[in-house]
Structure formats: C-alpha cells, structure tokens
Amino acid sequence: MSYQRLSPDERRAQILDVARRMFTELPYAEVSTAAIARETGVQRGLIHYYFGTKRELFLKVVQGLTASAAMQAPPPDERLALPEAVELLVNLFLDTAERNATTWFAALDAEGFGQDPELLRIVNRFRDEAVEHMLAVLRVAEPTETLRAVLRAYSGLADAATRQWLQEKTLDRDQVRTLLTRSLLALVSDIGPALDKPRRDRPRAGAG
Structure with missing residues (x-):
C-alpha cells in the first residue's frame, strides 16, 4: 500500500480500519503491528505512537x-x-x-x-x-x-x-x-x- 499524506485523525482512522479488518479475519495471535503497518503503508513506529502495543490497539x-x-x-x-x-x-x-x-x-x-x-x-x-x-x-x-x-x-x-x-x-x-x-x-x-x-x-x- 503506497504512502498517503493524511491528517493525524485520518491516519488513526486508517490504521483502525486496517486493524479491525485484520483482527476480524485472523486470530489475535496471528496479527502483528508489523503486518498492520505494512497493510496500512506506514512505519510500525507510527502505530505504537498512536495506539501503543498490539493489546492496546x-x-x-x-x-x-x-x-x-x-x-x-x-x-x-x-x-x-x-x-x-x-x-x-x-x-x-x-x-x-x-x-x-x-x-x-x-x-x-x-x-x-x-x-x-x-x-x-x-x-x-x-x-x-x-x-x-x-x-x-x-x-x-x-x-x-x-x-x-x-x-x-x-x-x-x-x-x-x-x-x-x-x-x-x-x-x-x-x-x-x-x-x-x-x-x-x-x-x-x-x-x-x-x-x-x-x-x-x-x-x-x-x-x-
């Protein structure tokens, strides 16, 4: 997924949308913040910045x-x-x-x-x-x-x-x-x- 410049609120919503889809499709243990970041097109650190750990997300x-x-x-x-x-x-x-x-x-x-x-x-x-x-x-x-x-x-x-x-x-x-x-x-x-x-x-x- 190519990177798009978004506002912080839009980026948070985008990450949540991807996380919601992945947690719905896969068991919790099979989802990683790295995979969510890759699917979203952002660095994993940005997910931790907005949401903290995988548990918190x-x-x-x-x-x-x-x-x-x-x-x-x-x-x-x-x-x-x-x-x-x-x-x-x-x-x-x-x-x-x-x-x-x-x-x-x-x-x-x-x-x-x-x-x-x-x-x-x-x-x-x-x-x-x-x-x-x-x-x-x-x-x-x-x-x-x-x-x-x-x-x-x-x-x-x-x-x-x-x-x-x-x-x-x-x-x-x-x-x-x-x-x-x-x-x-x-x-x-x-x-x-x-x-x-x-x-x-x-x-x-x-x-x-």
Whole structure:
C-alpha cells in the first residue's frame, strides 16, 4: 500500500480500519503491528505512537465494535408485537456476529493475553448496555433486576450459540435464529416473570 499524506485523525482512522479488518479475519495471535503497518503503508513506529502495543490497539478495535453494535440498536416501535420485536433483535445480533465473529470471540476468550481486566470491563459494559437496549426494544416498562439478570444470562446463550454456528459449524444460522428467538420470547414472557414471583410473594422483613 503506497504512502498517503493524511491528517493525524485520518491516519488513526486508517490504521483502525486496517486493524479491525485484520483482527476480524485472523486470530489475535496471528496479527502483528508489523503486518498492520505494512497493510496500512506506514512505519510500525507510527502505530505504537498512536495506539501503543498490539493489546492496546486490539482494545480500541473491540471498543469500536461494541460502540458500533450499540448504535445499530433500533428504537422502540409501538407497532411491533413482542414476537416481532424479538425477531428483530435476534436478526440484528446475528448480522453483527457474522460480520465480526473472529474479533468478538477473541475478545470473549481474551485470546493471546489472558484474562485482561480492561478487556473484560469493555465486554461486561457492552453486555449491560445490550440488556438495556433489549429492554427498550421489547418495551419493558418497569424491568426488574431479576429480568436484567435473566437477559445477561441469555447473552451467554447467544455467544455459545453463535460459536456453534460460526466456529464449530454444528448449527446453521436458521437453527441459531430459532433457538435464540424462542428462548428470548420465553424468557421475557414466561420465565422472567416466574422468577420474579417468589420475590414478590416473599414476606417483607418485620411483616406479620
């Protein structure tokens, strides 16, 4: 790639674009800052100047991925029935997973550098934000902490199911879509309220 004179912001964006593509196409361990520099057409030192180490560049890529996924969350639509809203959420998730599978699984596994605290914070913050987006799209007016916990657990199922589809090849997209839509619908309409009921029925301290 031939060198082009760009502003610092344009150069940073260019490096991030190349890094995002390479981390998406290859496992973390197979990507190097030298390869990113070569693909971008800059000296490797410039990558270190802008981003620091490969780990720090990867964290920026994951932050961008989670921010992009959050921005794609649709606004609540009063015209959609609950099953349609669930279908919309699941299809959006599957589209995002398919585009960014390698990067996301590397983030989940913290592949290449162990259980990195900053990476885990990014992933957990994304899960919390995703739960709030789900509640908004599903138009849950007064969500309980129990339902939030149920949806966080559902995110683990979604990650495992997409891994079976995109990595293990044991399920196809339609099967994963069916699994995730039916599970989410059951969790929101039946299981979540059933788990909340014992708490509502539990005697308050000092009652009686």
